[in-house]
Amino acid sequence: MSDTDVERDGDPGAEPVMALRVLASGSGGNCSALILREGRRRRVCLIDLGLSPRMTEGLLGSMGLGLSDVEHVLLTHFDHDHFRPIWARRLPGSARCWVHAAHEPAARAAGISAGALGTIDDRPVGVGPAAVRAVRVAHDEAGVAAFRIEHAGSSVGYVTDVGRPTEALAGHVRGVDLLAVESNYCPRLQAASARPEFLKRRIMGGAGHLSNQQSAELVRRASPRADVVLLHLSRQCNRPDLALAEHSANGRRVTVSSQHRPTPWVPVAPGRAGRDGEALSSPPPVGARAAPGLF
Numbered sequence: 001m002s003d004t005d006v007e008r009d010g011d012p013g014a015e016p017v018m019a020l021r022v023l024a025s026g027s028g029g030n031c032s033a034l035i036l037r038e039g040r041r042r043r044v045c046l047i048d049l050g051l052s053p054r055m056t057e058g059l060l061g062s063m064g065l066g067l068s069d070v071e072h073v074l075l076t077h078f079d080h081d082h083f084r085p086i087w088a089r090r091l092p093g094s095a096r097c098w099v100h101a102a103h104e105p106a107a108r109a110a111g112i113s114a115g116a117l118g119t120i121d122d123r124p125v126g127v128g129p130a131a132v133r134a135v136r137v138a139h140d141e142a143g144v145a146a147f148r149i150e151h152a153g154s155s156v157g158y159v160t161d162v163g164r165p166t167e168a169l170a171g172h173v174r175g176v177d178l179l180a181v182e183s184n185y186c187p188r189l190q191a192a193s194a195r196p197e198f199l200k201r202r203i204m205g206g207a208g209h210l211s212n213q214q215s216a217e218l219v220r221r222a223s224p225r226a227d228v229v230l231l232h233l234s235r236q237c238n239r240p241d242l243a244l245a246e247h248s249a250n251g252r253r254v255t256v257s258s259q260h261r262p263t264p265w266v267p268v269a270p271g272r273a274g275r276d277g278e279a280l281s282s283p284p285p286v287g288a289r290a291a292p293g294l295f
């Protein structure tokens with residue numbers, strides 16, 4: 001069985017209809033792979049293109065996939081750690097890039113052709129077999145798109161570079177099965193860092209990034225059903241153990257992404273959170289769920 005085959009665990013109710021793997025996340029570049037499964041067909045959607053085409057191709061190759069398998073790309077925004085300009089010339093011919101409607105001018109300016117571009121707002125748009133909605137949240141000048149992806153009764157929220165845990169944002173991703181959310185910095189390490197004051201203010205000023213505490217607050221309010229994946233940890237101003245400590249009280253399984261190593265596939269399936277949607281308790285250690293052969 002290859003690394004991309006679907007593992008059957010004998011419980012049809014728990015068979016994953018989606019799976020998320022963060023290939024890399026951090027200020028050095030962000031890219032995640034989301035598999036949408038329809039019967040035996042698997043569609044590959046990337047979220048952000050912040051790694052070089054070569055590195056992305058290498059990471060996809062290690063999972064038995066190629067760039068030509070990518071059918072859709074969701075782009076949160078156009079900062080260089082989320083979209084490398086070279087991608088405008090290297091997108092697979094059949095891939096469609098999806099951006100928030102307010103980012104359409106930025107996408108065109110980045111060189112993405114009109115034919116390859118689709119826009120999303122707060123109404124559901126069909127992205128392959130999935131229905132995706134996006135809200136725009138304050139981040140630097142242009143803002144960032146936070147996605148809610150629904151497919152076959154399961155849902156994924158993808159929230160990064162969002163500045164603050166607002167009620168609108170929590171409502172947008174409320175009750176998803178899997179919430180991928182940034183947990184960027186520890187305020188103590190941020191304050192003690194040698195970074196210039198203007199940069200600290202930009203990051204912590206409400207239109208930059210979420211601290212570990214703000215991230216945990218957003219998770220509490222959004223109440224995901226089963227899984228939390230932590231994105232975009234600052235190498236300088238955070239540590240996985242500090243981020244995990246803030247999230248441990250939430251009772252969800254937590255996976256921490258890294259800049260240098262892909263996460264395991266995190267499966268998303270209806271029913272994984274229990275009949276009434278209650279969160280699972282006793283999360284296993286990070287990485288312990290690396291299901292061999294899953295997707």
Ligand SMILES: [Zn+2]
Nearest residue numbers: 079081082161
């Ligand atoms: Zn970023």
